[in-house]
Amino acid sequence: MSGAQAKQEPSPRAHELVNSLNSTFGQMVSVTVLRPNRIRVQTDRANLRALATFARDMLHFDHCTNVSGTDFPKDKQIQIDYHLGSIDGEDLRSVILGLTCRVPSDDAKLPSLIEIFPSVDLHERETYEMLGVTFEGHPELARLLLPEDWSDIPPMLKAYRLPGRLEGE
Amino acid sequence: MVAQELEEAPKKPGPGSKSDGPGLNILVGKARQVIQEAIVDPVTYLANWGRLYSLWPVHLETACCSIEWGAVSGPRFDAERYGILEAFGSLRQCDLIVVHGTVTRKMAPRLRWIYDQMPEPKWVIAMGACSITGGVYFDSYNVLPGVDQLVPVDVYVPGCPPRPEELIDAFVLLQDKIRKSNIR
Amino acid sequence: MAELVTFEQFVVRILKIVFWILIILPLIILPIFYLAYVLPVEFVCGFNALTCSTHINWAFAINMFNPEQMDPFSSTSMLSQMGLGASGVLFKSSTFPGLTFAAVLSSFVIWYERKLLAKMQYRVGPLYAGRVGGIFQSFADLFKLLFKEIVIPAKADALMFLAPPFAMMALSGALLAIIPIGSTTYIAQSPYSLLIAIAILSFFPMVTLLAGWASNNKFSFIGAIRALYQMISYEIPLLLSVLGVVILTRSLNLSVIAESQTKIWYIAPMILGAVVFYLTAMAELERIPFDLPEADSELVAGWLTEYTSMVFGVLNLAVYIKLYALSALFTILFLGGWLGPPGLPDFVWFLIKTAIVLTIFIIPRGFSPRIRIDQLIGFGWLWLVGLTFVNIFIAFMLSASGLL
């Protein structure tokens, strides 16, 4: 989807990050610059943990601001985005590094990043219940926001239609 | 009120029926009237007068209308003028639930439990469009389309969120309703 | 049913009742009264003849044959002799200066507190209940609570649950009974009345604990335990703070203590004792900043959580009567009791002083947050007990040097 968006020139600090990511991971990741300070790194679930560890230890991204999941029923995939931010990294406060990972819908499993970034805790739980994506290694993957008696499919899946709306509205 | 009147309507004797007269004995009828006028009515008046000036609301915030509730109890609007005292944490001492907006499916059983635990008599004000019909969340998967399926509502206050003046108007309406009611 | 909707209708109805009473009274009640008191007691009321002591019977007999006192209303003097008249014990303890007076005063104190607090917060406070400034607000609360359902929690012990309000009321009343409010206006006199008052105060934590335990609620229980901690650790400074006054007067009688302050009120030499008494009384009364047992942001309503309707009302009323009693105690101990310029009856001076003390008790609610339990207990044992010892030392010095 993001391919259609016009690519922009990264800021100097972001440029260094892109270079360092490319030189370390090479073909395993595809790095896109969405805006001068928004870098998007696409990878697969096998490399996600290594990439996150690298982002924390080498690139000084110290916390996760957001985890979002998107359902793509046409591709039968679910896309998980981790948005990483930095407080202590030099000149990095304006940069958001997005780690993107796509998993197939029928096998929605992903290694949890909670050991690397403790701040993903509640975001991962929310993504788990909203999209049914299992984060392996998360200590307390339980219901968070939905009522206790929720028995439908996870609501953020595109297959779930809102009850208050007619079909196709 | 309308519902009550409808329920009572068939019980009213029609014109010309036997119970239309003064009863079996004029003395008993007079005594009944004296008791009614001397004891029952003043007691009713006192109870209703006490109730309408002493409505203590439960501290139950279901959603975002609680901000305007805060404004109502604040200095500018000051609900305490009407005897509405928001100082009691325990629902055992309260008489009024103000449903502050949206009631979600997770909150709904709690709201009902709270209503059931309160001592009689008790009143409910549905504040905000969400608690009346669901409001902007009418199509949400987790929102009740109105709380009147859950608890009997006495006064509806539309608005999203209602202005504090509207809520005060609701209090006055509720007081009017209590003034005209019989003691249970 | 005819519906009353306005105040005017209510007044008309009340006048109607008065009319009916005026009709019924001379027709039915007065003849019975006349029969009961003018005719010989032995014939009319066997119960009186059996139970009343002989001298009352003799008094009846004297009355009966005394042509000047033949009218039935003169027999009110009989009531006085039995302790039921305007100067009798029953009248004193039940009406003035006893429970009724204290209860009415307390309900006005509740209104006054809410008004004062509202003024401090740029609000109006109660306004519409009663025609003038919502002055009948607490009566509205009272009538509402009277006609409310009483809920007893399913797993609570009903007897134990209902006992504390009445025990609390009885204790507050007992506290009232021992406090004189004028040189002749008192309910009971005792040479040890100060000691008795403090002994009664030490009963309150038990009642609180009973209430919290019988409610079978976690919040109630935590609140009751907190109240127990608080009251027991503040009892010792309370006792020590009044010791200075006792040393100066060499008496435990509250009347004597009040009368002995003709030269100087004890608040001047015993300022430390007065401060400690004030703080400990605040803690005993569970008022902000010491209202931990009822802290509503932590424990829903503390040990009052499960109490409903008039049961709650009685508890609340008892607490306010206790507030009045402790302010009265403060007035007697440190402000010279009923001593004041002549012109007004002495109990009026006493009540004026008590009202000022009450205001000082109420005001901290407007400007103070709540303190924490560990800080509270530390403060009590470290500072208050220390200050009372300084106070006792000052009292000894003054007493030994003969200044007071």
Place this chain on the structure above:
Amino acid sequence: MSMPLASSGLQTAQVAEDKLVVSIGPQHPGAGHFRFTITVDGDTIVDVAPDPGYVHRGAEKQTEYRTYLQSIPMLERSSLTDVTNIIGPYSLAAEELMGIEIPPRGQYLRMIMSENQRIMSHLYWLGIQGIFLGHSTMFMWPLGDRDIFVDLGQMIGGARITYSYWIPGGVRNDMPESFKPRALKVFDYFETRLKDYERIFFQNPLFLKRTEDVGVLRREDAIKLGVVGPVLRGSDVKSDTRIDEPYCFYKDLDFEVPSYKECDTYARCMVHLVEMRQSMRIIRQCLEKMPLGPVRVKLSPQQRTNPGEAYARVEAARGAMSFHIISDGSTKPYRVRISVPSMRNLIVLKKLLIGSHVADMPAIYWSLDYWPVEADK
């Protein structure tokens, strides 16, 4: 698929006999629309289980059924104390996808409204913090002063609190001319009031006793756990989106970001106080520098966006508020993900409460500025 029910409301935990499990909320004066279970050993909290979700209304799902403009009134109700700032990042992200530029006057009006909203939110926060500490006057005074700022917002936005003002393409309408003198008068008044607050509430010895060294969140923990806003700044981190990644014209303005080394509840309270002053300073500068001109770019109600994704954030009253929008080029967003500061701050509740006194629970809980309606979305 099945989901376990652990830590949900209907299960009771097994604990030792001498410990007490107390459920706080949702009907509890110290919890609001939120529930958590604490396990108490004596006067110490040994375990905390937060149970949010009582106000989960599915705003994210509903955006899929609404066009970009239709979503705004619904989204802003998620955070009614802070309506301008929750719409901010949404509009920024949508504009990025639409590729439009906003006229400068619109940008300045956005800043004015956003800062006014910040003051309102902080005053509300201050009031509730007061009542949680048992200080009823500290509840009433800020709530009374909040109404003055509500009036200011009403002059521009038209409604009392929900004005859907910051929309994609600019702002909804221009401000009236009477706003500037009125605002300056209000600020002069409120500055004296802030001095009163500082003297009466913040220097009150009992307030100090209740907040100092209570709920200490160290700098490294704050960064690691990803907290935002006043909580982060109270933990000795001078981080603010308005400076880190300036949006609108914040880089042209002169203001300070407070931070405190004490890392306790009192530091968080002080951050709120200082930020209110700085917000007034910002609005004064905005009123000086504001150019004339249009305030919005006309957009069609059925405005389409370029396909792609955008991640935008602003500094809301409670901290960095960010929106992640994925668009497939149609009139409705494909996916809107809201990352709210309240949700990000909730993670430290467990850390701060364990080991503290029961009585400190309300003070710590509300010092995190956790607004359940916002967190649950």
